Amino acid sequence: RQRCRADGRALRKLPVHVGLVVTEEEPSYADMASLVVWCMAVGISYVSVYDHNGIFKRNNSRLMDEILKQQQELIGLDCSKYTVEFANQDKTGQVLNCQSTLKVLSPEDGKANIVKAAQNFCQLVAQQQRTHADLDVNVLDNLLSSTNGFPDPDLVLKFGPVDSTLGFLPWHIRLTEIISLPSHLNISYEEFFSALHHYAACEQRWGK
Amino acid sequence: VFQAGPMPKHVAFIMDGNRRYAQKCHVERQQGHSQGFDKLAQTLRWCLNLGIQEVTVYAFSIENFKRSKEEVDGLMDLARQKFSRLLEEQENLKKHGVCIRVLGDLPLLPVDIQELIAQAVLATRNYNKCFLNVCFAYTSRHEISNAVREMAWGVEQGLLEPSDVSESLLDKCLYTNNSPDPDLLIRTSGEVRLSDFLLWQTSHSCLVFQSVLWPEYSFWNLCEAILRFQMNYGALQKARDSYMEERRRQQMERDQDYVTRKLQQEGCASHGDSRRRRTLLQKCTAMREERIQGFLQALEHKRADFFERLCTVSA
Numbered sequence: 001r002q003r004c005r006a007d008g009r010a011l012r013k014l015p016v017h018v019g020l021v022v023t024e025e026e027p028s029y030a031d032m033a034s035l036v037v038w039c040m041a042v043g044i045s046y047v048s049v050y051d052h053n054g055i056f057k058r059n060n061s062r063l064m065d066e067i068l069k070q071q072q073e074l075i076g077l078d079c080s081k082y083t084v085e086f087a088n089q090d091k092t093g094q095v096l097n098c099q100s101t102l103k104v105l106s107p108e109d110g111k112a113n114i115v116k117a118a119q120n121f122c123q124l125v126a127q128q129q130r131t132h133a134d135l136d137v138n139v140l141d142n143l144l145s146s147t148n149g150f151p152d153p154d155l156v157l158k159f160g161p162v163d164s165t166l167g168f169l170p171w172h173i174r175l176t177e178i179i180s181l182p183s184h185l186n187i188s189y190e191e192f193f194s195a196l197h198h199y200a201a202c203e204q205r206w207g208k
Numbered sequence: 209v210f211q212a213g214p215m216p217k218h219v220a221f222i223m224d225g226n227r228r229y230a231q232k233c234h235v236e237r238q239q240g241h242s243q244g245f246d247k248l249a250q251t252l253r254w255c256l257n258l259g260i261q262e263v264t265v266y267a268f269s270i271e272n273f274k275r276s277k278e279e280v281d282g283l284m285d286l287a288r289q290k291f292s293r294l295l296e297e298q299e300n301l302k303k304h305g306v307c308i309r310v311l312g313d314l315p316l317l318p319v320d321i322q323e324l325i326a327q328a329v330l331a332t333r334n335y336n337k338c339f340l341n342v343c344f345a346y347t348s349r350h351e352i353s354n355a356v357r358e359m360a361w362g363v364e365q366g367l368l369e370p371s372d373v374s375e376s377l378l379d380k381c382l383y384t385n386n387s388p389d390p391d392l393l394i395r396t397s398g399e400v401r402l403s404d405f406l407l408w409q410t411s412h413s414c415l416v417f418q419s420v421l422w423p424e425y426s427f428w429n430l431c432e433a434i435l436r437f438q439m440n441y442g443a444l445q446k447a448r449d450s451y452m453e454e455r456r457r458q459q460m461e462r463d464q465d466y467v468t469r470k471l472q473q474e475g476c477a478s479h480g481d482s483r484r485r486r487t488l489l490q491k492c493t494a495m496r497e498e499r500i501q502g503f504l505q506a507l508e509h510k511r512a513d514f515f516e517r518l519c520t521v522s523a
Contacts, residue, residue: 023443114352114356114378114408115374115375115378118359118360119371121356121360122359122360122363125363125364126363131360132357132363133357135357135360136353137350140352140353140356161440162440162443162444163415163416163440164440164444165415167411167412167451170407170411171352171407173407174347174402174403175404176402178400178417179400202399204401206271207269207270207275207403208272208275
């Protein structure tokens with residue numbers, strides 16, 4: 001754990017929110033749990049997990065069990081409570097000892113969530129509580145609920161052979177660095193950390 | 209000729225690296241942008257020769273207004289030059305059937321450029337052999353917000369119900385509503401981000417990041433990208449199909465719920481008369497379709513009006 005924290009501090013910059021995107025058909029709970037636990041250990045505040053079939057989301061408790069197990073093994077936290085949020089459900093867990101928050105996401109948190117926000121806004125317009133001119137980029141951004149409390153991802157680690165984000169949070173990834181890794185199966189800490197290192201070297205000009 | 213899969217029909221480019229190229233070659237930034245434009249023209253010719261019918265390019269982001277006045281003015285001048293040039297080439301455009309569209313928050317631009325754009329767009333609007341979409345004064349978030357605003361306008365005008373709002377309707381309100389989603393998105397210069405470009409439309413596109421600087425882009429670079437697309441084709445097609453299937457299923461569920469509520473209001477048992485249910489479902493779907501057609505026509509008129517008004521001003 002100490003080593004992970006030190007590694008995190010050694011990087012020129014650490015992402016605040018990392019999206020772990022699996023494009024492989026058969027996700028591995030153990031390997032994903034490792035990745036989540038490493039993110040938290042290194043000091044990344046927000047972690048999201050995504051696969052385009054929504055498998056992790058449907059089997060969320062299995063993933064949680066794996067994470068708890070690995071936390072105890074790898075880092076020796078005896079109190080392994082953390083806040084878990086399912087997008088679209090208000091299910092907050094308990095407070096954390098590690099200062100990280102996890103979300104498990106699926107395609108419904110992407111375009112479908114934008115559509116939901118649009119419907120809600122149109123409902124307000126129908127009730128004459130808003131006019132169409134009230135809606136701008138910031139207003140729409142605030143209406144999106146799929147990532148309540150999370151900043152936009154700085155970094156996506158994309159696992160698997162498919163060269164696509166497969167519907168992962170389209171709105172939120174406008175400035176996200178996308179680093180691809182061949183597979184999440186049997187992923188090593190070194191591979192994971194090397195990707196973070198690569199991220200730390202990216203220069204962002206923000207359009208200027 | 210490629211055998212690893214089909215050719216992409218629509219390719220999008222983030223033409224990044226003009227300034228780094230200029231630095232590398234010890235020339236002015238403006239030169240870098242100018243070379244970048246030449247490379248664009250060349251790339252379009254390659255695409256046409258390969259049978260790629262539609263190309264979308266990210267020419268100027270709303271974020272780029274943050275650059276120095278000198279650079280922004282330089283880019284605007286380049287735009288003036290190129291759009292004027294384009295208008296002089298009308299015979300060629302007609303001959304090759306090139307339809308030019310310019311996508312973005314155009315009112316942000318100097319009026320004279322808006323006028324040039326309007327002329328180019330209106331002059332070529334009926335050509336259909338190939339399509340060039342230029343994103344200018346564009347960001348994806350602005351585009352998506354604009355689409356939502358248009359749907360809200362539709363509700364305000366009494367053309368739409370809030371429940372008509374759907375993913376497919378939003379698709380039709382984007383600036384890109386006349387184009388299929390890009391099959392392939394290429395970004396040059398080694399950056400691995402989307403920079404607020406076509407975020408909605410590329411959710412299932414093949415993303416290819418290449419380290420070459422845009423003004424140095426070669427035919428072989430293009431081939432490499434197309435090969436990557438072909439290798440991804442099967443997996444992407446599968447993912448897209450299952451996504452669309454899920455979307456259809458959810459829409460059907462929503463419609464069934466709506467019909468159930470309506471039947472309950474009428475006092476019929478919701479499990480009852482299945483013929484009544486089917487009839488009601490058909491009726492609701494048909495009425496929604498009618499509303500949507502009316503709304504989309506009104507939206508089309510609004511957009512055509514915007515360009516036509518600019519042309520009468522300059523006439």
